[in-house]
Amino acid sequence: xxxxxxxxxxQLITVTAVVLVFGFFTYNAQINMENRGxxxxxxxxxxxSSFDVQFSLIxxxxxxxxxxxxxxxxxxxxxxxxxxxxxxxxxxxxxGVARLSPNYLINKFAAFYVEFFRNIPLLLxxxxxxFAALRALPLPQDAEAMFGVFFLTIKGLxxxxxxxxxxxxxxxxxxxxxxxxxxxxxxxxRVQENQGKQIPVFLISIGLIFILPLLSFLIGGVGLxxxxxxxxxxxxxxxxxxxxxxxxxxxxxxxxxxxxYTATFIAECVRAGIQGxxxxxxxxxxxxxxxxxxxxxxxxxxxxxxxxxxxTTNQYLNLTKNSSLAAAIAYPDLVLVFAGTALxxxxxxxxxxxITMFTYLTLSISISLLMNWYNKKIAIQEK
Amino acid sequence: MFKYLKxxxxxxxxxxxxxxxxxxxxxxxxxxxxxxxxxxxxxxxGVSQGLPGFSNADAAxxxxxxxxxxxxxxxxxxxxxxxxxxxxxxxxxxRFTALTSGEIDILSxxxxxxxxxxxxxxxxxxxxxFYDGQGFMVRKSSGITSTGQFKDGISACTNIGTTxxxxxxxxFNSKGIKYEPVAFEKADEVVxxxxxxxxxxxTTDKSGLAAQRTKMKNxxxxxxxxxxxxxxxxxxxxxQGDAVWEDIVRWSxxxxxxxxxxxxxxxxxxxxxxxxxPAIKRLVGAExxxxxAFGLDNDWSLRIIKQVGNYGESYKRNIADxxxxxxxxxxxxxxxxxxxxxxxAR
Numbered sequence: 001x002x003x004x005x006x007x008x009x010x011q012l013i014t015v016t017a018v019v020l021v022f023g024f025f026t027y028n029a030q031i032n033m034e035n036r037g038x039x040x041x042x043x044x045x046x047x048x049s050s051f052d053v054q055f056s057l058i059x060x061x062x063x064x065x066x067x068x069x070x071x072x073x074x075x076x077x078x079x080x081x082x083x084x085x086x087x088x089x090x091x092x093x094x095x096g097v098a099r100l101s102p103n104y105l106i107n108k109f110a111a112f113y114v115e116f117f118r119n120i121p122l123l124l125x126x127x128x129x130x131f132a133a134l135r136a137l138p139l140p141q142d143a144e145a146m147f148g149v150f151f152l153t154i155k156g157l158x159x160x161x162x163x164x165x166x167x168x169x170x171x172x173x174x175x176x177x178x179x180x181x182x183x184x185x186x187x188x189x190r191v192q193e194n195q196g197k198q199i200p201v202f203l204i205s206i207g208l209i210f211i212l213p214l215l216s217f218l219i220g221g222v223g224l225x226x227x228x229x230x231x232x233x234x235x236x237x238x239x240x241x242x243x244x245x246x247x248x249x250x251x252x253x254x255x256x257x258x259x260x261y262t263a264t265f266i267a268e269c270v271r272a273g274i275q276g277x278x279x280x281x282x283x284x285x286x287x288x289x290x291x292x293x294x295x296x297x298x299x300x301x302x303x304x305x306x307x308x309x310x311x312t313t314n315q316y317l318n319l320t321k322n323s324s325l326a327a328a329i330a331y332p333d334l335v336l337v338f339a340g341t342a343l344x345x346x347x348x349x350x351x352x353x354x355i356t357m358f359t360y361l362t363l364s365i366s367i368s369l370l371m372n373w374y375n376k377k378i379a380i381q382e383k
Numbered sequence: 384m385f386k387y388l389k390x391x392x393x394x395x396x397x398x399x400x401x402x403x404x405x406x407x408x409x410x411x412x413x414x415x416x417x418x419x420x421x422x423x424x425x426x427x428x429g430v431s432q433g434l435p436g437f438s439n440a441d442a443a444x445x446x447x448x449x450x451x452x453x454x455x456x457x458x459x460x461x462x463x464x465x466x467x468x469x470x471x472x473x474x475x476x477x478r479f480t481a482l483t484s485g486e487i488d489i490l491s492x493x494x495x496x497x498x499x500x501x502x503x504x505x506x507x508x509x510x511x512x513f514y515d516g517q518g519f520m521v522r523k524s525s526g527i528t529s530t531g532q533f534k535d536g537i538s539a540c541t542n543i544g545t546t547x548x549x550x551x552x553x554x555f556n557s558k559g560i561k562y563e564p565v566a567f568e569k570a571d572e573v574v575x576x577x578x579x580x581x582x583x584x585x586t587t588d589k590s591g592l593a594a595q596r597t598k599m600k601n602x603x604x605x606x607x608x609x610x611x612x613x614x615x616x617x618x619x620x621x622x623q624g625d626a627v628w629e630d631i632v633r634w635s636x637x638x639x640x641x642x643x644x645x646x647x648x649x650x651x652x653x654x655x656x657x658x659x660x661p662a663i664k665r666l667v668g669a670e671x672x673x674x675x676a677f678g679l680d681n682d683w684s685l686r687i688i689k690q691v692g693n694y695g696e697s698y699k700r701n702i703a704d705x706x707x708x709x710x711x712x713x714x715x716x717x718x719x720x721x722x723x724x725x726x727x728a729r
Contacts (some may be wrong), residue, residue, distance in 0.1 A: 036622060038483065039507040053486075054563045063551045107630065135579045154580050155538060179561045232536060236526030237584045240536045250565075288551045330576070336543060340476055342566065344544030347504030349480050 030352065042347045042355075045070070051341055053332045055248050067343050073337035079321040080254055080333065081363075088260035088319060092266025097272045110267070118264035123325055125261055130253035130329040137249075138238040140231060149228050150239055150248060156248045158229035158241040165223035173216035173257075180212070186369035254323065259297045262319045266312055273308035274300065303376050313371035317364050324360075334359060384420045413678055414627030416488050417461065425467045428454035431636060432472040432569060434708040435594040437493050437513075446470045450491040452697040453512055453619045455690070456635040457489060460683040465690035474568055475544040480502055482622055489632055490620040493588065495546045495625040500620075509633035512694075514610035514713040516611035517550045518589040520596065521663055523606050525583065530554075530610045533584075538563040540582035547587050567593040574598055588615045593707045617646060631677050637725040638684045642666055642693035644716055644725075649692040666728055684728070694723070 033040060045067040052062050057075045062070055098110035117125070134154060138144075143153040151158040164170065181204075188199040216222045229244035277300050285299040286292075326333035327340060334356060344353045386609075401524040420426055430438035430450055438448040446468075450726055455465040471487050473500025482490045483505045493515075494500075496508040499564035521527045533555075541547050555562045567573045574595050577585040586593065592607045599605055619636060621629050642648070645663045647655050656669040668682040677683070693699065695716075701708045 033505075039503075050552060052552050054564050054566065062556075131579070134581075139580050233523075234525075234534045234537055234583060235532060237522060237524040238527075238537075241437075242536065242539070248565075292533045322652060327568050328572070330565050330572070331726075334568070336566070336568070341548060341566065343551070344476055344479070347479060347500070349483075 004143050026065055028158050034352070038347075040112045040350065041348075041350055044348055047346075049342065049345070051345060055078060055328070055332055055335055066346065069342055070334070070338045070355070073332060073334035076332055076337070077320075077323055077326075077334040078363070080116060080251065080258065080323045080326065080331065083255050084262065085321050087255065088262040089316070090258060090314075091263035093270050095263060095267035096270025096274070099267065100274060106109065114264045114267055117260050118268075122257065122261050122322055123328060125223055125257040126254060126325055126329055129257045130250065132193065134253055136250045139237075140241055141237075149226065149244075152165045153241075154249065156246045157252060158244050160226040160228045161244045163225045166221050169220040170213060170216050173212045173220065173222075174209075179213040180208050184208075185254065248331070250326070250329050253329055254331045258319055258322060261322075262315050265315045265318075265352040269308050269311045269315065270304075272311075273304035273306075276307040277303045294306055298371050306313075306375075306380070309318070309371060309375045309378065313368060313375070316367050316371065320363055320367060390513060411687070414625050414631075416625045416628040417631065417678060420461055420488060424462065425469045426454055426458040426461065426489065427471065427487045428457075428468050429471050429473045429478055429481050429490040430454070430623055431491055431492045432474060432571070434493060434570065435597055436590065436702040436705055437594065438470070438472075440470070440472075446680055448701050449512060449697050450493060450617075450619075452639070452691050452701070453491045453632070453636055454482040454489055456639055456687040457632055458560060459686040460631060460635050460638075460679060463686060464687075475542050476568060479620075482506065482620060485622070488621065488628070492616045493591065494620055495615045496589075496618050497546060504701070505623045506620050507629055508618050508620050508622050509629055509638040510636045510725075511616040512615040512636055513590060515588040515615040515617050517547055517586060517589045517613040518592055519575075519608045520585045520592045520605050520609055521583065521608060523604055528606075528608070530558075530608055530612070533558070533560050533562075535561045535565070538565055538582045540565045540567065540577040541587060542566065542573055543568055545587070546613070546615065551586055554612045566665045570595065571598075575576060588617070590617075590702075590708060597705075597707065602714075627677060631679070634677075634684075634728065635687055638666065638687050638728060639691065639694040639697065640716075640723050640725045641728055642684075642688045644718065647688055648694060648696060649689050652688045662727065664729070683696070 021102045030040075046065050046103065048063060049069045050062045051064045051069070051074050053060060053069065055076065056072045057079060058072060059067075082359070095110045095113060098106050101107045101110070137152060137154040140151070140153045140155055143151045145151055149160045184199075184204055185201055188201045191197055191199060217224075227243045229241035229246070231239055232242045233239055282295055283300055285295040292296065323333055323336040327336040330336070339352055339356045343349060346352070399500060408464070428451075430446060430448075433439050434450075436448055438450040440446050451468075451470070454468045454470070458467045459465040471481065472494060473481050473487075473490075478490055478492055478494065479500075481487050484622065490506075491512075493513070494508075494517075495596060496511065500506055501508050519530055525532070537560065539551060539555075539562055542562065548564070548566060551564065554616075565576065567576065570587075570591075573585065575586075576582060578599050581687055585595070587595070589607060589611065596602045596607070619632055621632055642652075645655075646658065647663060647666060652667055655663050655667045658664055658667075658669075661670055665673060666684050667688065668674070668685040672681060674681045674683045691699070698711060699716065703711070709720060713722045715723060717724040
């Protein structure tokens with residue numbers, strides 16, 4: 001009896017304290033809002049937003065609701081985070097490996113990159129890319145075409161748009177190729193376990209992913225053409241490109257600065273991971289006759305990943321949260337569109353800030369769960 | 384970076400106010416804001432982050448402008464010294480939160496008086512100190528001389544969190560023009576982006592355009608188009624729920640305008656005490672007991688006129704002489720063809 005009480009009392013006190021503190025905050029917010037004549041409620045989400053957004057992945061204009069504006073901001077945040085994470089990972093792995101290179105120049109260059117970019121505040125880097133680097137870009141009418149079809153101007157990057165015929169056939173051929181690759185991998189594993197024979201899975205996979213979609217062009221009736229951006233005159237000295245796809249400079253500057261900054265941290269995670277695998281492991285693997293490629297793939301990487309993944313998860317979360325600095329350079333992310341314009345137009349500070357906080361929390365937890373799942377998958381399987 | 388610190392502090396202040404007990408009683412006869420201001424010894428005034436002519440700080444940190452003068456007038460009336468003002472620069476996004484959370488007591492920051500702002504979010508507009516309207520600025524070299532020449536695909540730089548964003552949409556929609564809105568949080572960033580060629584046009588209140596033009600690399604390369612697409616009555620704002628404070632701010636502004644109407648200036652205010660006109664005598668505190676209604680002494684309005692000057696002096700000093708908008712336009716007294724008309728102080 002005594003033992004149980006000792007267990008329960010601290011728990012009860014903690015719960016009561018938490019409830020009281022939150023209750024006190026809520027009560028106070030209520031009283032203060034009442035005194036100042038501010039209404040509380042989420043009804044505004046269905047009202048017409050009546051402001052436009054520069055860049056949106058879904059159809060949106062001011063006649064849509066505030067909720068739709070929220071979705072626009074959320075998708076833009078996710079877009080910049082996903083692109084940022086992909087670029088930062090690729091760059092981070094390359095630089096991390098380069099830091100361990102025996103080549104003096106590569107090694108030092110990678111070290112310089114890491115020290116330079118991770119020691120300058122991110123906001124400054126964003127300002128640099130947006131206001132200093134992009135300012136140097138030409139006006140649309142002065143832009144030189146890259147490969148004849150890309151135009152990098154101060155108003156953004158204009159790229160050709162794909163125009164597909166029978167896109168679904170192409171899509172299914174890619175899906176079929178992926179399924180075929182998975183089947184072959186499983187088969188190859190079984191063959192190796194049973195007969196010790198190795199099938200060149202990598203080469204076959206590459207072949208499949210190219211040949212099947214190619215066939216869809218040749219016999220599936222899939223057609224692809226490009227719509228190249230064309231210069232259009234708005235006024236004597238004012239031009240834009242029409243047609244094609246335009247990527248706003250805000251998106252480019254933000255992705256660039258976020259990736260370059262986060263890649264430095266990922267590079268250090270990768271270096272730590274590889275250096276964390278004992279030298280003996282590599283030597284033992286070599287002594288049983290594995291090729292250098294197999295040593296890396298079968299012995300070093302599985303162990304290095306266990307060290308790399310948890311701190312890299314942190315960097316992914318940081319990148320996602322840092323994307324809110326977008327507000328500084330007019331990229332319409334969640335903070336700018338929803339916690340900025342929408343907040344100002346409605347005055348619903350508590351509601352909007354709470355939704356925004358909850359959204360970032362959800363985003364971060366999703367990334368965290370996904371990475372934890374992956375981490376568990378590659379962790380040592382105790383038998 | 385500084386801006387984010389600023390935002391953080393206002394957020395912290397907002398949270399702090401939400402989470403502290405207030406003993407505010409609606410029935411209290413004396414204004415709580417007035418009492419606090421007198422106790423602190425300075426007026427807490429929210430201004431812009433730098434808009435020449437309206438609220439702008441020089442290198443030494445001295446604030447000037449017509450919006451600044453409203454706060455100075457209140458300080459002169461309430462504390463006896465127009466310099467006893469603590470200015471807090473705010474972005475368009477932060478301004479209302481700073482006011483409702485109690486970080487500032489007057490918001491005098493070229494803020495447009497609209498129904499939803501007045502009625503919805505716990506604010507009260509006390510008057511208009513500048514009648515404005517939204518316009519467009521373009522590069523002279525573009526050859527555009529009227530908004531009628533705007534074409535599909537035009538990009539427009541502006542501030543977020545302002546009526547500008549909404550008016551812009553209404554305008555382009557009604558003309559059926561597709562446009563690219565590029566909205567920044569800080570005016571300086573809007574100007575920098577427009578100046579660099581990111582946008583074809585820059586849109587905000589015309590007074591703002593005229594003021595920001597002076598900040599451009601080469602002001603002569605830009606023109607403000609003649610069309611005005613909205614009504615923007617700009618004026619000081621106070622928190623809802625303190626009627627006495629609201630009256631003090633309203634009548635401090637009215638005093639400046641009425642003083643100009645009766646020809647009372649900072650130079651001749653003392654001499655006007657012996658005027659024959661009872662309206663003038665009331666304004667300089669030589670007749671009546673007008674200050675008592677606010678819990679102030681009788682010289683409150685005289686101090687405003689002596690220390691800050693009348694509206695015309697303030698306009699001339701801040702907007703006309705600086706070359707921003709030499710022509711007063713609608714911001715002229717009703718007796719001289721403008722629309723400045725305030726209720727009588729009696």
